[in-house]
Amino acid sequence: MAGRRRDGLLPRDAAGEPWLAAVIAALCFLAALAAVGGSAADRAAHGWAGRLRAEVTVLVRPRAGETGPTAAARAAEVLSGLDGVAEAEALDRKAAEALLRPWLGEAILPDLTIPMLVTVRLQSDAPASAPTLARALAQAGLDATVDDHTQWRGEVKRAAALITALAAAAFLLVAGAAGAAVIYATRAGLAANRAVVETLSLNGASDGAIAGLFMRRYGLLAAASGAVGAGTAAVLVAGLRLLGGDEGLTPALPVAWRDLILLSPLPLIAATVALAAARVAVIGDLARRGPGDRKDG
Numbered sequence: 129m130a131g132r133r134r135d136g137l138l139p140r141d142a143a144g145e146p147w148l149a150a151v152i153a154a155l156c157f158l159a160a161l162a163a164v165g166g167s168a169a170d171r172a173a174h175g176w177a178g179r180l181r182a183e184v185t186v187l188v189r190p191r192a193g194e195t196g197p198t199a200a201a202r203a204a205e206v207l208s209g210l211d212g213v214a215e216a217e218a219l220d221r222k223a224a225e226a227l228l229r230p231w232l233g234e235a236i237l238p239d240l241t242i243p244m245l246v247t248v249r250l251q252s253d254a255p256a257s258a259p260t261l262a263r264a265l266a267q268a269g270l271d272a273t274v275d276d277h278t279q280w281r282g283e284v285k286r287a288a289a290l291i292t293a294l295a296a297a298a299f300l301l302v303a304g305a306a307g308a309a310v311i312y313a314t315r316a317g318l319a320a321n322r323a324v325v326e327t328l329s330l331n332g333a334s335d336g337a338i339a340g341l342f343m344r345r346y347g348l349l350a351a352a353s354g355a356v357g358a359g360t361a362a363v364l365v366a367g368l369r370l371l372g373g374d375e376g377l378t379p380a381l382p383v384a385w386r387d388l389i390l391l392s393p394l395p396l397i398a399a400t401v402a403l404a405a406a407r408v409a410v411i412g413d414l415a416r417r418g419p420g421d422r423k424d425g
Contacts, residue, residue, distance in 0.1 A: 148313040149353040156357030156394050159302040163390045166295020168383050173288030180277040186246040189271040200244035206268045212256025215249040307405040314342050314409035339410035346402045354398030358391040
């Protein structure tokens with residue numbers, strides 16, 4: 129009852145609370161999408177890097193008196209017998225053309241000299257290294273180049289780091305916008321309730337006690353609005369997960385059920401930002417008005 133009486137000193141409609149609640153809910157919704165999107169993109173990037181790490185591509189150049197398919201088949205046979213190799217398969221021209229068709233188109237492929245490729249799938253527990261594969265091929269008299277996709281893995285990891293940084297920056301930007309909105313609303317509330325604030329000061333209320341009124345009001349409002357925004361985002365994420373099946377949404381953005389855990393702290397974060405912003409706004413405003421009869425809080 130005492131908390132309700134203190135909270136009732138501030139009229140609810142004077143500081144534009146419905147507007148502030150809508151803004152905080154929308155910002156929390158955007159923050160939730162940024163967090164889930166960043167998590168899904170990071171998961172996809174690490175999945176791609178893992179698949180690249182599990183496979184090796186070998187480019188085989190036939191020697192004099194040997195055809196390309198024969199050289200590729202011999203290379204696959206040599207690599208299949210190595211420790212750390214799960215499977216080695218020589219690609220025929222049709223399979224190689226299928227890989228190049230999205231990049232080169234249909235018209236140029238019949239006249240193009242296509243290198244012979246061998247795809248190697250490594251064992252997950254103890255994969256063979258690229259130098260080991262290259263050494264085995266050389267000992268077998270094969271002219272081949274082993275590509276363990278190190279460059280591509282580096283690019284994927286850098287992309288994942290960039291996406292994570294952008295998601296974090298978006299989250300911080302949204303939090304800053306929410307804090308700015310609370311500061312603006314708090315100052316509007318102070319102006320609208322100037323008579324109440326002055327009456328409290330004349331009756332010996334400290335700056336901290338006055339700030340506590342606004343902190344309680346906007347903290348609870350932000351927590352409720354944050355729950356609405358996070359809940360709306362959770363419904364959207366759940367829908368995307370259900371519609372996407374096993375892949376979540378797409379292979380490029382695999383939304384997972386555990387992403388919903390990222391949304392649970394949003395109401396508390398929104399309330400914390402609102403508490404800090406309200407205190408900063410109230411203490412700063414009261415300090416600019418001068419000490420008067422107030423006590424330091």
